[in-house]
Amino acid sequence: MAHGDPLPPHVLIFPLPLQGPVNNMFKLAELLCLAGVNITFLVTDHIHRRLSRYANIHSRFRRYPGFKIATIADGLPADHPRDGNQFIEIFDSLKSPETKAVLRDVLCGDGGKQGPLTCVIADGILGFAFDVANDVGIPVISTRTVSPACLWIFFCLPKLIQSQEIPFPGNDLDELIKNVPGTETFLRRRDLPGFCRSGDISDPNVKLYETEGQINSRARGLILNTFEELDGSILSQIRTLCPNLYPIGPLHAHLKTKLLAGETAATASPPASSSLWQEDRSCIGWLDNQPLRSVIYVSFGSIATLTKEQLMEFWYGLVNSGQKFLWVIRRDSVAGKDWKSQAPTELTQGTQERGYIVGWAPQEEVLAHLAVGGFLTHNGWNSTLESVYEGVPMICWPYFLDQQVNSRFVEAVYRLGLDMKDTCDRVTIERIVRELMEMRKDEFLQEAKKMGELAKRSILEGGSSYTSFERLVSDIKTWSSRSLRCDN
Numbered sequence: 370m371a372h373g374d375p376l377p378p379h380v381l382i383f384p385l386p387l388q389g390p391v392n393n394m395f396k397l398a399e400l401l402c403l404a405g406v407n408i409t410f411l412v413t414d415h416i417h418r419r420l421s422r423y424a425n426i427h428s429r430f431r432r433y434p435g436f437k438i439a440t441i442a443d444g445l446p447a448d449h450p451r452d453g454n455q456f457i458e459i460f461d462s463l464k465s466p467e468t469k470a471v472l473r474d475v476l477c478g479d480g481g482k483q484g485p486l487t488c489v490i491a492d493g494i495l496g497f498a499f500d501v502a503n504d505v506g507i508p509v510i511s512t513r514t515v516s517p518a519c520l521w522i523f524f525c526l527p528k529l530i531q532s533q534e535i536p537f538p539g540n541d542l543d544e545l546i547k548n549v550p551g552t553e554t555f556l557r558r559r560d561l562p563g564f565c566r567s568g569d570i571s572d573p574n575v576k577l578y579e580t581e582g583q584i585n586s587r588a589r590g591l592i593l594n595t596f597e598e599l600d601g602s603i604l605s606q607i608r609t610l611c612p613n614l615y616p617i618g619p620l621h622a623h624l625k626t627k628l629l630a631g632e633t634a635a636t637a638s639p640p641a642s643s644s645l646w647q648e649d650r651s652c653i654g655w656l657d658n659q660p661l662r663s664v665i666y667v668s669f670g671s672i673a674t675l676t677k678e679q680l681m682e683f684w685y686g687l688v689n690s691g692q693k694f695l696w697v698i699r700r701d702s703v704a705g706k707d708w709k710s711q712a713p714t715e716l717t718q719g720t721q722e723r724g725y726i727v728g729w730a731p732q733e734e735v736l737a738h739l740a741v742g743g744f745l746t747h748n749g750w751n752s753t754l755e756s757v758y759e760g761v762p763m764i765c766w767p768y769f770l771d772q773q774v775n776s777r778f779v780e781a782v783y784r785l786g787l788d789m790k791d792t793c794d795r796v797t798i799e800r801i802v803r804e805l806m807e808m809r810k811d812e813f814l815q816e817a818k819k820m821g822e823l824a825k826r827s828i829l830e831g832g833s834s835y836t837s838f839e840r841l842v843s844d845i846k847t848w849s850s851r852s853l854r855c856d857n
């Protein structure tokens with residue numbers, strides 16, 4: 370930069386303190402660094418400790434002089450598990466007056482060598498961050514890491530409650546939903562986010578998401594991790610409420626492609642790992658020795674937990690299907706830790722012959738591996754997009770939140786797999802694995818390949834996500850130059 374040139378825009382990125390959102394926002398941060406934007410990445414102390422232990426974030430971002438990490442306390446006791454089941458507690462604790470004050474100080478500080486903060490990108494659920502940014506006159510852009518389909522349902526929650534579609538009258542979970550425009554022909558009660566089943570509209574989850582539409586309307590735009598060719602119909606619904614959308618996904622691949630294009634020599638290496646667990650790379654060697662498209666990869670993401678009974682049903686179903694399988698069982702994901710030692714011989718033997726179990730896998734690499742022909746997934750949005758991008762068909766076993774919606778979209782809209790939500794017995798699992806990996810294998814692989822190609826095109830020059838990202842950077846630059854900042 371020549372002497373006297375204005376500083377580049379300086380953006381604060383504030384993700385939700387969970388693996389999926391943090392993963393995602395690191396990717397957005399790196400994309401923006403590549404585009405010449407300075408970044409302060411705000412995470413909780415807890416996330417920061419885990420990142421320092423397992424991920425190579427610090428060394429990765431050392432190559433971007435305009436990047437730094439800042440931390441904020443989440444206010445929870447050290448021994449709090451901070452998993453998906455305690456999501457509301459994390460959220461409530463985060464929006465305390467103390468956090469707001471710290472955030473205000475960060476936003477109003479001089480920003481060091483990166484210069485003053487000129488824009489905030491915050492998870493759309495962190496409404497308090499929008500309040501603070503608006504208060505101090507810094508433009509804010511919302512981002513959501515849940516799927517657009519689920520976000521659209523959140524936007525429709527007030528209408529669903531008003532029309533008394535939720536709480537559900539009666540018990541029929543297959544009844545179609547009428548008040549989510551654009552989905553009337555396929556969205557059933559059972560496909561709504563799980564908390565809609567509680568029968569209680571004072572449920573803190575319902576309250577949290579009911580205000581979502583209002584929060585997003587306070588932002589200048591909304592960044593979504595999807596691409597037009599996949600989610601065009603839902604995006605056009607969301608645009609009726611948030612006209613300025615930036616669909617820039619699949620983010621993981623968008624970043625990888627830009628890095629490989631070697632936009633700067635210093636960055637021509639794979640993206641940072643932001644894993645919160647130690648990856649077991651031995652599974653790649655195991656995959657190398659398996660035939661083409663013969664393995665079903667099984668993983669339920671970073672939050673879902675299984676009961677010991679559910680684990681046994683999946684294990685029997687997988688072994689009985691006769692298919693090869695690579696299964697991620699996180700150490701903290703099974704209730705009752707003695708599952709391995711107590712496993713019946715037929716399971717350990719079947720696994721020795723056809724299976725491989727790890728505690729955490731390099732998932733993107735696994736899904737890109739030619740031996741993988743299917744993915745039994747909880748349909749977290751990242752996992753879903755990673756699978757779409759690699760052209761891998763899915764079996765869907767959602768755990769919570771947007772996953773219930775995503776799984777319906779995978780089967781009924783994208784037509785890339787089979788949804789087995791609300792079932793968990795070995796007979797169904799065996800049948801559905803055989804259906805995806807044997808009986809309808811070619812059909813699903815073909816469809817998945819087509820969508821994977823569209824995904825790949827969307828992030829290349831001139832593609833839909835590529836163009837949206839260019840517009841995002843240009844808008845950030847324009848707004849940053851006009852930002853009012855801390856004048857009150």
Ligand code: UDX
Pocket residue numbers: 387388389390392514515516644668669670671672673697728729730731732733748749750751752753755769770771772
């Ligand atoms: C959470 C929510 O549950 C999900 O619904 C929401 O869309 C995002 O946040 P999570 O369980 O973290 O999801 O799942 P997902 O969004 O799929 O993210 C998991 C990430 O961990 C993926 O990027 C995946 O590649 C990675 N992963 C998973 C690994 O790297 N290794 C593994 O073994 C498993």
